[in-house]
Amino acid sequence: MRADARRNRARILDAAEEIFGERGPGASTEAIAIRAGVAIGTVFRHFPTKEDLLAAIMKRLLTELVEHGETLAADGTGATALYEYFGYVVERAAGARTVVGALRAGSEELTARTAASSGVDQAADDRSKRAGGDPLGAVGELHGVLETLVAKAREAGTVGDGVTGRDVGDLLTAACHGALYGEWDEERRGRALAVMFAGLRSAR
Amino acid sequence: MRADARRNRARILDAAEEIFGERGPGASTEAIAIRAGVAIGTVFRHFPTKEDLLAAIMKRLLTELVEHGETLAADGTGATALYEYFGYVVERAAGARTVVGALRAGSEELTARTAASSGVDQAADDRSKRAGGDPLGAVGELHGVLETLVAKAREAGTVGDGVTGRDVGDLLTAACHGALYGEWDEERRGRALAVMFAGLRSAR
Amino acid sequence: MRADARRNRARILDAAEEIFGERGPGASTEAIAIRAGVAIGTVFRHFPTKEDLLAAIMKRLLTELVEHGETLAADGTGATALYEYFGYVVERAAGARTVVGALRAGSEELTARTAASSGVDQAADDRSKRAGGDPLGAVGELHGVLETLVAKAREAGTVGDGVTGRDVGDLLTAACHGALYGEWDEERRGRALAVMFAGLRSAR
Amino acid sequence: MRADARRNRARILDAAEEIFGERGPGASTEAIAIRAGVAIGTVFRHFPTKEDLLAAIMKRLLTELVEHGETLAADGTGATALYEYFGYVVERAAGARTVVGALRAGSEELTARTAASSGVDQAADDRSKRAGGDPLGAVGELHGVLETLVAKAREAGTVGDGVTGRDVGDLLTAACHGALYGEWDEERRGRALAVMFAGLRSAR
DNA sequence: AATGAATGAGAATTCATTCAT
């Protein structure tokens, strides 16, 4: 990929994250093109479908989250890393609105799309670069990170015996959506997480 | 309002809840009309705007939730009523996708719309009020119910000292969205709530 | 269907036949709407897809051709009806350009479309009026008419023994396309058909 | 022209013939570039316009047909050369979809284009001439070949008195289109041509 | 009150063509 193309790709992703964040996943692709300072055709060259764009944003965010989690798992204090990470993810997600909102819609659409594409749409086949790719794989990696952090917390005795990585993931999902749709400010977020953390420590 | 008109109103609300549940808030009003077995004009006669329809669905759900909460507060055991109610709301919301999904979209759209047309179209505003609306009042009532239930639980010593009604409301929001977008089955929902409940009991 | 809707449907078909005739099947749907004097949404309400529009035109033409053929078979002179009909069809087709052009593209697209629609596209499912419908059935009927006319001509001894209805259909296809793409004027058309008719009389 | 440039030109023509054959003249230039294994810019360097590309394909086919016809006229048996050639052309055209399909689209577009830009973009016109073009000249040569073959057949008494070269050309056009759009297999093609040949022998 | 057709702005997507690398 040429340098200017890579630059534009990044600008489009940034613009899309902003715009989707401001207006929800229904925002028009053209608005994104304008914000990114490119022509609309350029957006579609990089992300042949609005869905692809959404998926690429998610992919980028998840990748970042996974990396941060792996760092914490390696370097952080076992006793607290899980809680630090939980807080970090919720905070980050609250700043990246859409992505979380898109999670459901996005994955459903992708499923439908995959099921439907019986090779009929030749134009799409030609394009088949399929842009940003496989956010679902990244979701899996995120869960792996949580398992690791739970294991470390268990060693340190800072998490209840009955708590699994999946449980933490579910609470995390809830907290992210809550922060987002509940429009929690920092104080509310802090209080809600405090309750959840107390539960994670004492559960079972 | 004539009897058949009232019947239509109900059928439209039911259909809308189904359709929005299946396809998200982006579903077309015409699809709802078809599902309800009425002409599209009839939908717009009852709900002058798509937003009004969304709001009316929410209103109906919230009203039901508030009523159930008031019953529990009056009749139930103070020690457990809060937790019973929390579980009930999450379960109910998990079955009514839409509503939760619509919450955000609805409020955002309304905001945008309001910002743009600063009260110019007074007639439309009036119609809107008439139609089904004001879910925000109902949200307030819901919070009232939670305060009551927390107070009762505090008397019974089944909730942590530092926990407020607003905290419970925030956790509830999170749990509802989590159940919905996380597509939790009953087991997962049970486990996630167990952790939250443990937190509510032990917090502070 | 309401009277005004039926009227519009007919106007759209007329306009489409003209426009496609002038500019080929690539002509824009908007041009058709303008020519018909309706909004573009109206065209799509009647014919949800460009393909549906093309198919409806074909259907209309084929139906007319079949009717004319049946009349000739019933009333005309057995000895000449086949040739009269052949001439009539070619002349008519030459005036209705696209239709013939659309024949191939149309039927292919329809096939692809049918193969692809795995019930994924809900919007389309809702609409499922599927507008003008099944030109292919009409094609079958046309062949039936040709068989009849050949049989009558055989009785009258005006067609070669080895000639089948399908052969006549193939020559007819060739003649229609030739007239169209060769841009034959009346004289050329007359000469070309004369040769074909001589062949049909003497073949085998 | 450099050797690699000449090689590219040929690869593009081959790819275009394939792609247009598969998808019709509406196929995108980019698809052709991909199939040819070159960048899209390269396609436009060789053929400044899509039309030029279409014209170049036709030119190449017609040139081949004319050469074959001249050989037959020189070496073949006068009595049968006309019919052999007719069969050859139809068979060849049936394999080269595009070309025949492009014939109409091409000439129409050219007409429209010419009418609109009355010689304004002189540079483009020049480029166009340079590129591959003038299939119409080649069409003329093809007719010349047919005249010759008809003359030979007349000497041998194997063609009706009233039949002219132009008549044969018209039948040929019809047969090519019929073979293509009728999707005749070899048997049907054989039977249809047999009838036409019988007509050519006995006409007038 | 209900019906359902018409409207038309808006959104996604495609593609010939240009131009910087």
Added chain:
DNA sequence: TATGAATGAATTCTCATTCAT
């Protein structure tokens, strides 16, 4: 010469909303 990214006009299609019947 070749490359391939960018452009942006054109096109198809969708959908909330209006209005004649």
